[in-house]
Amino acid sequence: MHIATPEIHRLDPKSNLTDLVVERLGADPARVVYAVQRSEDLNKLAWDDVTAFQYLSQVRKIAKGLIASGVQPLDMIAVMSPTSYEWALVDQAIWFAGAISVPIYDTSSPSQIAHILNDSGAQKIFVAGTTQARAVDRAIEQHGLSDIEQFELTDAGLDVLAEAGSDISDDEVETVRSLATMESTATVVYTSGTTGAPKGALISHSNLAEGAVNIVPWAEEIVLSRHTPRLLMFLPLAHILARAVQYFCLVSGIQVAHTSDTTNVTKIMGAYQPTWLLVVPRVLEKAYSAVLTQAENATGLRKNLLTDAIEVAEQWSRARQSGDIPVGLRIKHAFYDRVVYTKIREVFGGEAQAAISGASPLNEKLAHLFTGMGLGIYEGYGLTESTAPASVNVPHSVRLGSVGKLVPGMEAKLSDSGELLLRGVVVSPGYLSADDNADSFDTEGWFATGDVAEIDDDGFIYITGRTKDLLVTAGGKNVSPGPLEETISMAPIVGHAVVVGENKPFVGVLISLDAAELAAWASRRGKEGLTLDEARTDEDVHAEIQSYIDLANQSVSQAESVRKMVILPTELSQETGHVTPSEKLRRASVVVDFDEAMAELYG
Numbered sequence: 001m002h003i004a005t006p007e008i009h010r011l012d013p014k015s016n017l018t019d020l021v022v023e024r025l026g027a028d029p030a031r032v033v034y035a036v037q038r039s040e041d042l043n044k045l046a047w048d049d050v051t052a053f054q055y056l057s058q059v060r061k062i063a064k065g066l067i068a069s070g071v072q073p074l075d076m077i078a079v080m081s082p083t084s085y086e087w088a089l090v091d092q093a094i095w096f097a098g099a100i101s102v103p104i105y106d107t108s109s110p111s112q113i114a115h116i117l118n119d120s121g122a123q124k125i126f127v128a129g130t131t132q133a134r135a136v137d138r139a140i141e142q143h144g145l146s147d148i149e150q151f152e153l154t155d156a157g158l159d160v161l162a163e164a165g166s167d168i169s170d171d172e173v174e175t176v177r178s179l180a181t182m183e184s185t186a187t188v189v190y191t192s193g194t195t196g197a198p199k200g201a202l203i204s205h206s207n208l209a210e211g212a213v214n215i216v217p218w219a220e221e222i223v224l225s226r227h228t229p230r231l232l233m234f235l236p237l238a239h240i241l242a243r244a245v246q247y248f249c250l251v252s253g254i255q256v257a258h259t260s261d262t263t264n265v266t267k268i269m270g271a272y273q274p275t276w277l278l279v280v281p282r283v284l285e286k287a288y289s290a291v292l293t294q295a296e297n298a299t300g301l302r303k304n305l306l307t308d309a310i311e312v313a314e315q316w317s318r319a320r321q322s323g324d325i326p327v328g329l330r331i332k333h334a335f336y337d338r339v340v341y342t343k344i345r346e347v348f349g350g351e352a353q354a355a356i357s358g359a360s361p362l363n364e365k366l367a368h369l370f371t372g373m374g375l376g377i378y379e380g381y382g383l384t385e386s387t388a389p390a391s392v393n394v395p396h397s398v399r400l401g402s403v404g405k406l407v408p409g410m411e412a413k414l415s416d417s418g419e420l421l422l423r424g425v426v427v428s429p430g431y432l433s434a435d436d437n438a439d440s441f442d443t444e445g446w447f448a449t450g451d452v453a454e455i456d457d458d459g460f461i462y463i464t465g466r467t468k469d470l471l472v473t474a475g476g477k478n479v480s481p482g483p484l485e486e487t488i489s490m491a492p493i494v495g496h497a498v499v500v501g502e503n504k505p506f507v508g509v510l511i512s513l514d515a516a517e518l519a520a521w522a523s524r525r526g527k528e529g530l531t532l533d534e535a536r537t538d539e540d541v542h543a544e545i546q547s548y549i550d551l552a553n554q555s556v557s558q559a560e561s562v563r564k565m566v567i568l569p570t571e572l573s574q575e576t577g578h579v580t581p582s583e584k585l586r587r588a589s590v591v592v593d594f595d596e597a598m599a600e601l602y603g
Helices: 017-026 052-068 085-096 110-120 130-142 155-164 170-177 205-218 240-250 262-272 281-297 300-322 327-348 364-372 434-440 481-488 515-524 539-553 587-593 595-602
Strands: 002-005 032-037 047-051 076-080 100-104 124-127 149-152 185-190 200-204 230-233 255-258 277-279 354-357 376-381 410-414 419-424 447-455 461-466 494-500 507-513 562-567
Touching (some): 052 085, 052 170, 085 170, 085 240, 085 255, 100 110, 185 205, 205 240, 230 277, 240 255, 262 327, 281 327, 281 364, 364 376, 461 481, 494 587, 507 515, 507 539, 539 562, 562 595
Parallel strands (some): 230 255, 354 376, 507 562
Antiparallel strands (some): 032 047, 410 419, 419 447, 447 461
């Protein structure tokens, strides 16, 4: 099957993404484009507005500093920093200087940093944070990268850089800013490396600029639903989803505030009151866990109300999607919307009525649950190589459980094996390495996503698994672990679920517990102080997780069902090397590193 969504806009092929920024921001210089948090006191949160004029002025000053420091057009400049307004400044300044940005996750190890710097050829890097600076220093020292120049990504550091460029004229900036065309590379973004070394994907000016003018109109009911739309960006800007959305917002009149304080993000949301949300499934899983905890901690009538409200929310959303909401369900939903759901929405600031979820698969149950509570969940799909959003559900065209329809300017088809192939406006021109291109792009420009998919008659796309993740049991049964893992991971005490079974007699699962959630769960059951090690054999812990395994098994055949679990002795995280910065599991690493647990599963 072949599907396509016609593009809405085309831009001058001789222009570049900075031209769109200059045009849109220059047309309304007083518009507030960013809000910068000025207080660390969570009880007195406030923001300073940054107008389009102020932002462009800062960008040009930093670009002049880069030019004065020797940056030439097409130079690669790395950025390693937590999410911040300064990140947004230097990203644009790099483009204004005619150069190419290379993001590095702020949690990267010295060896990962060295790989990206070596592979990209970047000779300069912006760094923010003491931990990050140490990691960069170790990368330089341990891997012999003596020629790397570092810039401090702080207000003071940017002031020094701007001062260094005080003798550079506006005309010099305009000359280098205007050199790139839509075909030029804007940024090199490295893949998560779940199945091998990260690959540098070339993201063009067209991918970002034409993506913006096509995708924002497609999703305007979500992102432009208010007179002064606002977004709180807390996802890592090294991820292409966050950076693409940040650029889309800049040229579309959506104000953005930043925070890297994910621990207190709900408090910050409450103060900033975003009008829509950009989330990854883990955020919704944590919110779901908080809702369940409220219900568990309640007593009497309130406990019954909360428990019933959770069930009604999902039932209402599913009924609405089917087109038939019974009268009784309508009445109950309206009641709970006034007394329960409105308080849950206040966790996200109270103003947001919609959230776009991306980066990894979202469990359909969660989508229905929050949609039923008045926070419409619109799942999208994309990869680094598709500049993130290749498809997305939107209010005028939504089917929960799917990843939506293609965004304007995109085409898709399925290979003979069911792999999803993409081509169009947001698809990368290729990788930095020609060898990598041969494995992923054909001569007609189709990109092989590595995802197995189904497409229904209405054009909605359903991702059913990963080609490299498919497990083949000893009995020859093909099993897609992703959907099973999504459901099992909904258990609040589960940090990660790793479904295994390659060449094994049955499907099993390795469970990584969430220490913080386990402690709260244990306290509610009179088991204060329950350790991770004790939890591995605790009957109540096993019963709790088994209930979610049973739920997951309802969606598959007996041969595909999870037969046995083993709880791991430690949490899985980026620090242990088993989870990518975008929260994707490195399954092969888990299987190799926990061979004793595998032996316990299969004897």
